[in-house]
Structures are given as structure tokens and as C-alpha cells.
Amino acid sequence: MTKEEVLQSLVVQTESKLVMVVMDGIGGLPVRGKTELEAARTPNLDRLTPKAVGGLIDPISYGITPGSGPSHLALFGYDPFRYEIGRGVMEALGIDVVLTKDDLAARGNFATIDEKGIIVDRRAGRIPTEKNREVCAFLGNEIKEVEGVRISIYPGKEHRFVLVFRGEGLRDDLTDADPQKDGLKAKGTEGLSQEARRTAEIVNLYLKRATEALRSFHPANTILLRGFSKIPHIPTMSEKFKLRPAAIATYPMYRGLARLVGMEVLKTGETLHEEAETLKKDFDRYDFFYIHFKKPDMAGEDGNFRMKVKAVEEIDRVLPSIFKLKPDVLVITGDHSTPAVLKSHSWHPNPILLFSKYVRPDGLRRFTERHCQRGQLSRFPATEVIPLMLANGLKMKKFGA
Amino acid sequence: MTKEEVLQSLVVQTESKLVMVVMDGIGGLPVRGKTELEAARTPNLDRLTPKAVGGLIDPISYGITPGSGPSHLALFGYDPFRYEIGRGVMEALGIDVVLTKDDLAARGNFATIDEKGIIVDRRAGRIPTEKNREVCAFLGNEIKEVEGVRISIYPGKEHRFVLVFRGEGLRDDLTDADPQKDGLKAKGTEGLSQEARRTAEIVNLYLKRATEALRSFHPANTILLRGFSKIPHIPTMSEKFKLRPAAIATYPMYRGLARLVGMEVLKTGETLHEEAETLKKDFDRYDFFYIHFKKPDMAGEDGNFRMKVKAVEEIDRVLPSIFKLKPDVLVITGDHSTPAVLKSHSWHPNPILLFSKYVRPDGLRRFTERHCQRGQLSRFPATEVIPLMLANGLKMKKFGA
Numbered sequence: 021m022t023k024e025e026v027l028q029s030l031v032v033q034t035e036s037k038l039v040m041v042v043m044d045g046i047g048g049l050p051v052r053g054k055t056e057l058e059a060a061r062t063p064n065l066d067r068l069t070p071k072a073v074g075g076l077i078d079p080i081s082y083g084i085t086p087g088s089g090p091s092h093l094a095l096f097g098y099d100p101f102r103y104e105i106g107r108g109v110m111e112a113l114g115i116d117v118v119l120t121k122d123d124l125a126a127r128g129n130f131a132t133i134d135e136k137g138i139i140v141d142r143r144a145g146r147i148p149t150e151k152n153r154e155v156c157a158f159l160g161n162e163i164k165e166v167e168g169v170r171i172s173i174y175p176g177k178e179h180r181f182v183l184v185f186r187g188e189g190l191r192d193d194l195t196d197a198d199p200q201k202d203g204l205k206a207k208g209t210e211g212l213s214q215e216a217r218r219t220a221e222i223v224n225l226y227l228k229r230a231t232e233a234l235r236s237f238h239p240a241n242t243i244l245l246r247g248f249s250k251i252p253h254i255p256t257m258s259e260k261f262k263l264r265p266a267a268i269a270t271y272p273m274y275r276g277l278a279r280l281v282g283m284e285v286l287k288t289g290e291t292l293h294e295e296a297e298t299l300k301k302d303f304d305r306y307d308f309f310y311i312h313f314k315k316p317d318m319a320g321e322d323g324n325f326r327m328k329v330k331a332v333e334e335i336d337r338v339l340p341s342i343f344k345l346k347p348d349v350l351v352i353t354g355d356h357s358t359p360a361v362l363k364s365h366s367w368h369p370n371p372i373l374l375f376s377k378y379v380r381p382d383g384l385r386r387f388t389e390r391h392c393q394r395g396q397l398s399r400f401p402a403t404e405v406i407p408l409m410l411a412n413g414l415k416m417k418k419f420g421a
Numbered sequence: 422m423t424k425e426e427v428l429q430s431l432v433v434q435t436e437s438k439l440v441m442v443v444m445d446g447i448g449g450l451p452v453r454g455k456t457e458l459e460a461a462r463t464p465n466l467d468r469l470t471p472k473a474v475g476g477l478i479d480p481i482s483y484g485i486t487p488g489s490g491p492s493h494l495a496l497f498g499y500d501p502f503r504y505e506i507g508r509g510v511m512e513a514l515g516i517d518v519v520l521t522k523d524d525l526a527a528r529g530n531f532a533t534i535d536e537k538g539i540i541v542d543r544r545a546g547r548i549p550t551e552k553n554r555e556v557c558a559f560l561g562n563e564i565k566e567v568e569g570v571r572i573s574i575y576p577g578k579e580h581r582f583v584l585v586f587r588g589e590g591l592r593d594d595l596t597d598a599d600p601q602k603d604g605l606k607a608k609g610t611e612g613l614s615q616e617a618r619r620t621a622e623i624v625n626l627y628l629k630r631a632t633e634a635l636r637s638f639h640p641a642n643t644i645l646l647r648g649f650s651k652i653p654h655i656p657t658m659s660e661k662f663k664l665r666p667a668a669i670a671t672y673p674m675y676r677g678l679a680r681l682v683g684m685e686v687l688k689t690g691e692t693l694h695e696e697a698e699t700l701k702k703d704f705d706r707y708d709f710f711y712i713h714f715k716k717p718d719m720a721g722e723d724g725n726f727r728m729k730v731k732a733v734e735e736i737d738r739v740l741p742s743i744f745k746l747k748p749d750v751l752v753i754t755g756d757h758s759t760p761a762v763l764k765s766h767s768w769h770p771n772p773i774l775l776f777s778k779y780v781r782p783d784g785l786r787r788f789t790e791r792h793c794q795r796g797q798l799s800r801f802p803a804t805e806v807i808p809l810m811l812a813n814g815l816k817m818k819k820f821g822a
Contacts (some may be wrong), residue, residue: 050781079818081424082801083429083808087821100821101424110822362779365819367812369797389781390797399799 024099027407028418033262036309036348036413039299040097040405043276043335044088045317047357047370047389051325056316056360057371057388058343059325060332064339065352065387071351073379075397076369076389077405079356085367093354096257096310096407105280106192106249107277111182113276115174121249124190124219126174128181129198130155130240137205141180142198144240155240156181162233183245185223191216196246197227206231208241223248256282257308261410266302268295269312272320278310292338303345307413311342317365320358328360349412350375351405352387361398369399376412425500427820428808434663437749437814440700441806443496444736445489445675446718448758448771448790452726456716457761458772458789460486460726461733465740466753466788474780476798477770477790478806482758486768492756493678497658497711498807501502506681507593507650512583514677516575520652525591527621528648529582530599531556531573531641534632538606543599544580545641546704556641557582563634567627584646586624592617597647598628607643609634615672624649657683667703669696672711679711693739704746708814718766721759729761750813751776752806753788770800777813 021029047408048056079091089110090100105113108125119125130144130152156175165171169187175310176182191211199205208224211217223245231242259267259282267285275285284306288298292313299309313324313335319328342350353372356365371392373384382395393399397408410416422430449457455544480492481501488510491501498517506514510528515743531545531553548556557576566572570588577583585602594613600606609625612618619653624646632643660683668679676686684705689699693714700712714736720729743751754773757766772793775787794800811817 048781049779055781074799076799081808082805083810083812083817084428085812085817085819087819089822101422101427104422105821107822360777366779367809367817368779368781390783393797393799394795399797399801 021309028260030416030419031262031410032415032417034307034413034415036307037303038263038349038409038413039342039345039347039351040095040308040310040409041342041350041352042310042312043316043332043354043359044312044314044319045356045365046332046354046367047359047368048328049321049359049361049366049368052360053067055318055389056325056328057332057387060329060336060392062336062387064336064343066385068297068343068375069385069387069391070382070383071371071374071381072375073382073397074384074392074395075372076393076399076404077353077372078369078399079402082248082403083162083367085365086356087275087365088355091402092274094402095353095405096281096354097261098254099403102178103252103254105252107247108182108249110273111176111247112184113172113280114273115176115182116275117174117184117273118279119184121184121251122186122188122190124185124192124248124250126245128183129244130179130181131242132239133206133242139199139202139204139206139244139309141239142202142244147240149175149177151240152176152178152181154235159230159233163229166222166229171224174203179240180198185226189218190249190250191219193265194220194223194248194250196248197223198244199256206244210250211244217220225335250380251280254280258282261320261406262415263308264306264311265308266306267310267312268298269310269314270295271314272310274312274314283310292334296338296341298383299342300345316354317358320360321363323360323363325360348376349409351409353405354358372397372405374408375411378412422594429661431817431820432663432811433816433818434708435814435816437816438704439664439750439810439814440743440746440752441496441709441810442709442720442751442753443711443712443713444717444733444741444753444755445715446757446759447733447755448723448760448767448769449721449729450760450762450767450769453760456733456790457721457726457729458733459787459791461730461737462722463733463737463788465737465744467786469744469776470774470786470788470792471784472489472782473509473774473776473785474783474798475785475793475796476773477794478754478773478801478803479770482802484768486565486766488717488744488755488766489674489756490678492803493675494682495803496754496756496806497682498662498804499655500804502653504653506653508648508753509583509650510595510652511674512577513575514681515674516577516583517673518583518585519680520585521587521651523587523591524815525586525593525649527584527646527652528570530645531580532607532643532645533580533640534607534643538601540603540605540607541642543601543603543645543667547579548641549780550576550578552641553577553579553582554636556635559638560631560634562651564627564630567630570623570703572627580641589740590619591651592620593649593651595621595624595649598624598646599647607645652681655681655717659683663816664709665707666709666711667707668711668713669699670715671696672713672715675713675715684711693735696776697739697742699820700743701746709723717755718759721761722764726761749777750810752810754806773798773806775809775813
């Protein structure tokens with residue numbers, strides 16, 4: 021048996037409650053000697069940290085900087101090399117579009133072509149979001165289906181939108197219908213396999229009809245599509261780990277990722293406090309909770325060290341209401357690092373703390389990269405977090421006799 | 422995608438400079454409580470070590486003692502189980518023979534046979550190196566080709582030499598033409614596949630003609646060949662990692678290994694100082710440098726603890742001129758351990774330090790096995806060193822969205 025099969029054969033359903041707190045982009049880099057976590061005042065975490073075991077997790081592998089898709093898949097216990105989430109799917113998740121297995125998603129741009137069909141502006145002058153909504157509404161009404169395939173268009177920001185084709189047997193092995201630079205003629209998509217031919221024809225037919233329909237919408241007089249993708253065939257967390265999992269997240273993309281692995285997405289508000297309240301309210305109904313706090317990543321992406329420190333402090337203030345629920349297993353970690361210094365995701369490992377009745381407490385003083393590094397969990401791949409949580413929740417049988 | 426494919430898809434070329442300093446056989450074992458690194462005085466390293474992140478690398482895997490071939494391949498980012506370098510090829514590299522894909526290399530011994538063809542001495546009485554050169558020169562002139570296959574012979578030490586067959590379609594799946602003990606008849610090689618038959622015939626024809634030619638060269642009156650091998654099909658570091666890599670090494674074998682992965686081998690002198698000078702001189706022309714310091718391994722192989730300590734101290738003295746170049750990423754490590762106690766390579770992991778702007782410094786005090794073990798890089802496979810260096814040099818895009 022493979023390790024994956026063994027794991028799956030060992031899990032059992034029990035009443036114990038597992039809670040995974042994900043601080044997005046939590047890992048950082050030092051500025052004047054201290055990382056964001058080191059600079060933050062976190063009295064609530066500090067009080068509990070000594071009782072946990074700590075470690076560092078690698079989202080994917082040494083040196084690899086993950087996007088949110090792969091890093092979350094890994095945290096949820098899925099091999100991020102095996103299950104790929106395409107660009108179109110990620111964009112759709114990012115605006116709360118619920119995809120089915122029959123859906124083919126693509127990222128779209130409104131663009132400008134001249135009378136000869138040459139692209140003169142790939143972004144249609146970055147039309148205002150308001151204008152984008154208007155054009156999408158028009159196009160959505162104008163073309164509802166092509167050869168029996170249903171088409172939905174969802175506006176994003178400025179010139180961006182998401183297009184979803186829904187129909188049986190659609191394929192996503194298609195080339196981008198976007199030359200990626202100005203001065204070229206817009207091209208259609210091509211199927212990368214025999215089986216993808218029909219899908220390519222449908223997409224190209226749509227492109228043709230959309231461009232005709234948009235004739236009078238200059239500068240948004242054509243569309244470019246890329247990142248064609250379908251949701252991966254992925255077993256649910258319930259199939260894989262016998263969990264009844266629920267997700268609490270204020271941002272659509274994370275709700276979408278959770279939905280991909282079969283989590284129930286709970287209705288929640290916009291604030292950390294509301295997220296914690298949701299956890300409390302639904303605590304009896306599930307046995308695994310993923311609770312996502314977005315702010316540290318946003319501050320990191322903005323290169324705003326102070327703001328990231330504050331985001332951590334804000335999370336610290338809401339943690340007591342989670343501790344109070346006394347989950348059997350509580351994990352506090354991040355999906356990837358987003359150091360303010362780099363203004364982007366990075367390859368650095370994230371600190372992790374695991375609380376349960378069945379640990380040999382490390383006595384660490386703080387939840388920081390350098391404190392956790394001295395913990396018993398050592399440095400390990402993010403994909404091992406779920407097995408560890410299951411074990412600590414006594415949800416795993418013995419392997420072999 | 423496999424991890425390897427993902428990695429390859431993420432690398433980008435940039436101007437940042439990566440330098441990998443390899444102290445051959447650096448890992449050691451304690452004598453009176455201290456390993457060679459612990460016993461050495463290394464003021465220059467000590468000054469910089471606190472700024473780095475440290476760890477321990479396993480050349481191959483727990484318990485596996487590597488030769489120089491596999492350990493270097495791993496350091497260069499290649500799976501050492503996948504790419505094998507045969508004995509003949511290693512010997513050829515060791516005497517600076519540049520091999521092409523049409524070359525079949527073998528290790529050779531001069532040996533003594535009696536009138537019945539029985540081997541009475543597999544090493545021809547360990548003839549002096551001077552005599553070896555003479556016999557090789559004779560044989561090289563006598564037999565230049567067999568059935569259109571070009572033959573070159575290169576003397577080694579005492580009774581040893583390297584033989585290279587050059588011709589299209591030669592195979593290396595051949596048995597050794599060496600019974601490995603005295604008292605037996607010399608036997609030819611056999612092809613291990615249908616396709617290897619022709620190669621075996623050519624080799625055996627050569628053996629016959631060489632033995633005839635050597636009739637009057639007693640005790641060197643025949644030859645034995647083993648370790649038939651060709652260079653592996655291996656992507657270059659430039660293909661795999663988009664690097665422009667250069668190697669600085671005073672010993673042929675390491676130059677040869679670097680050449681196998683497509684590094685440019687830089688002309689350098691015999692001393693550490695000259696190696697450092699070469700790095701300085703060519704620093705603008707490449708973006709990856711492998712610089713190899715041989716002495717610790719030699720001292721270790723000799724079981725000379727004091728000498729290995731001195732070799733480390735000597736390297737420490739030359740390091741400031743490398744630090745001064747301010748590479749964006751600097752790694753200091755070893756290819757494998759060679760503890761003086763064992764007088765041989767060993768399976769122990771090697772300490773590693775990585776310097777870059779984008780680390781959370783460990784504040785380690787010294788570059789030793791036991792200090793580095795407490796570092797953030799933790800214990801990890803040598804194959805991950807290059808991905809880490811690429812990431813720290815900002816030469817990798819994000820994986821997924």
C-alpha cells in the first residue's frame with residue numbers, strides 16, 4: 021500500500037473536534053532584527069504556547085514559493101504536485117463562483133482591437149470596474165449558450181472577468197486564447213489533444229460571437245481568454261479522512277478552495293470576531309474546522325511591516341474565544357510566508373503550534389519562526405499536518421499488528 | 422506534474438549571483454570530544470556564521486555513504502539514484518579526459534598471464550607509473566582503432582589506466598572483462614543485451630589484439646577491463662535551472678563532474694588562493710559558481726585528524742576574499758563526510774550554512790556539525806540545496822496562483 025492508502029485505511033470517525041487556524045502569509049523576514057511575529061505583542065498566544073509542540077512547516081518543498089491554491093491543498097492534506105488548480109478555476113473561486121465538474125473556467129480580459137483585428141490594448145484601457153459590470157451584463161444576456169454549452173460571465177476588477185462554460189465532456193487541455201502582448205492578432209484556442217478539439221471549437225465560436233457582439237463597445241471590443249481549467253478530481257476530506265469539515269473564511273478564494281476538498285462553507289461576517297462567533301455557533305455540527313484569517317498576507321503583500329504586526333495582534337485578541345471552545349486538537353499556523361520585505365509570498369517555512377492533551381509540551385515561549393523552529397515537530401511538510409491532527413484527536417487506528 | 426517538472430517550470434534567469442563552496446569530505450567524527458570542524462580555529466567563518474541559516478544535509482539518504490559522483494550530483498540538484506555515473510567514466514573524469522556521448526570508458530589494469538593464459542598477477546607486479554606510461558604510449562600507437570571504433574588509452578598510477586572507445590552506438594551494458602582474482606583465465610566481456618553484442622565483440626577484439634601486442638612486455642603482458650560506462654543522459658544545469666554555471670576545482674574529477682552537468686570549467690591554479698582569485702576574475706561572467714576545496718577529504722582519507730583541522734583553517738583564511746565579492750547567495754557546505762576516524766567517506770550528514778538577504782538568521786556561533794544541526798534549515802537532502810539557492814537568489818516564480 022502507498023502511504024496515502026495506509027493513512028486512509030487507518031482513519032476512524034470520532035467525536036473529537038479539530039480546529040486549524042490559518043493565518044494567511046504569516047511567516048516573515050526580519051526588519052531590524054525581528055520578524056513580524058517577533059515584533060508583535062501576542063499575550064494570549066504567549067500564555068498558551070508553552071503547552072504546545074512547535075515546528076516549522078514547508079508548504080510545498082525547500083525553495084518553492086506557493087500560490088494560495090497549492091499551499092492550502094497541502095495544509096488540507098493533499099499532495100500539491102498531484103492536484104493542480106488551474107488559473108481559471110482559481111479566479112472563479114476568488115469571486116465566489118461555485119464550480120461543478122462540468123464547468124470549464126477561464127480568466128478573461130476585455131481588450132481593444134483595431135479594424136484589422138490587431139490587439140492594440142490587452143486591457144482595454146483598464147476600463148472602470150463599473151463599466152466592466154455593464155459590458156459583462158450585456159454579454160451575459162447576449163450569448164447564453166454555444167452549441168448546447170451554457171456560458172456565464174462574471175465581472176472582476178477593471179478589465180478582468182471570469183468565464184465559465186458548462187457542459188458535459190468539456191476539456192481543459194487548451195492553449196491560451198491570448199497572445200499575451202499587443203500588436204498581434206487575437207488568436208483562438210487550440211485543443212492539446214484529440215478529445216479537446218470540440219471544446220476548442222466551442223470556445224472559438226464563443227470568441228467570434230462575443231467580438232461581434234462587442235463591436236460598438238470600444239475600447240472593450242473583444243475578449244482574451246487564458247488559464248482554461250476545470251476543478252481537479254479530488255477526493256473530499258470526508259472520503260479521505262472521515263471528517264465532517266467546515267470552513268470559515270471571509271474571502272471567496274479560501275471558501276472556494278475549502279469547497280474543492282468538500283468542506284461545508286459556513287456563513288460568516290467580515291470581521292475576525294464574526295469568524296470566531298461562527299465557529300462557536302456551529303461547533304457542535306462538525307468535527308473539523310478550518311478558520312482563515314486573511315490580513316497578515318495582505319499587509320505582507322503591501323510591504324507594510326507595521327500593518328502585518330498589527331494584523332497578528334488583532335488575531336491574538338480573538339484567539340481566546342477559540343481556546344474557550346476547548347477543541348481536542350488546535351493547530352495554529354500559516355499557509356505560506358508573505359514577508360513584508362519581499363512584498364510577496366515566499367518559500368520560507370511557517371511556524372506551527374499544535375495543542376492537544378497528547379503532546380509532550382515544548383515549553384516554547386512564543387509563536388514565532390525562530391521559537392517554533394526549536395520545537396519537537398521539527399521542520400516538516402505541510403501535508404503532514406492533517407495526519408498529526410487526526411492522530412492527536414485519536415482518529416487513527418494502529419497500522420499493522 | 423512531478424516536483425522536478427514544477428521546479429523546472431518555475432526557474433527564471435536573473436542577474437543574482439550564487440556561490441556554492443564545497444569543502445570536500447568536511448563532516449567528521451569526534452576525537453577527544455571534538456570533530457575536525459570543532460577543533461579548527463575559523464575566525465572568519467565564526468564572524469559571519471551568526472548571519473546565516475544553518476542545517477545538516479544528507480548527501481544521499483540516511484546511512485548511505487556516497488562516492489564523489491553521487492554526492493556531487495546531489496549537490497548540483499540531480500537525483501543521485503536516477504543518474505548513475507559508472508566507474509569507467511569516473512576514472513576518466515579523474516584524469517581530466519573529456520568524454521562525449523559517443524565514448525565508452527573502462528578502467529583498466531595491466532596484468533600478468535602465464536603461457537596458458539592464466540592470470541598470475543592482476544596488477545602486473547604494480548609496475549611503476551613511469552613504466553605504465555611507456556606501455557600505454559606503445560599500446561596507444563599500436564592499436565588506434567578496431568572496426569572503425571577509435572581507441573584511446575590514458576595512463577594512471579602504477580598498473581592502472583583508462584581506456585576510451587569512441588564510436589557511434591556503443592553500449593555500456595557489458596560485463597567486466599576481469600575475473601577479479603588470480604588463477605583464472607582472463608575472460609572477455611559479454612553484452613547484457615542484444616544491442617550490446619557488437620560493442621562486446623569490438624572490446625573483445627581489442628583485448629585479443631592488445632594481449633598479442635604486449636607479448637614481450639612481461640609482467641604487463643595483458644590487460645583487464647571493468648566498469649564499462651558512458652556518460653549519463655543528463656540535462657545541463659542551464660537547461661534545468663536556467664543558470665550560467667562555472668566550476669573552480671583543482672582536481673580533475675571535480676572538473677569532470679561539473680562538466681557532466683554542463684558547467685563551464687574555469688582555468689585555475691593549484692592553491693586555494695588561486696581558486697579564490699579565479700572566482701573574483703570571472704565573477705561577472707556567470708551566475709552560479711561551484712568552488713571546490715579538496716584538502717579536508719584527503720586528510721580524512723589519510724586518517725590524519727590534525728591535517729584535516731589544518732585544511733579547514735586554511736580554507737577559513739581564503740573565505741574573506743569570497744565574502745568580499747558579496748554574492749547574493751552563498752552556501753558553505755561539503756559533499757560528504759570523511760571522518761579521520763574512519764579513514765574513508767562516511768554516511769554522516771554535512772553542515773551547511775546559507776547566506777542571503779532573505780533569511781531569518783539563526784545566530785549560530787560556528788560552522789560545525791553540531792551547531793548547524795540547530796539551524797532553521799534543519800536536516801534535509803542535498804538535492805534541495807540548489808532549489809533553496811535559486812529561491813534566495815529570487816530566481817523562482819510562484820507555484821500556482
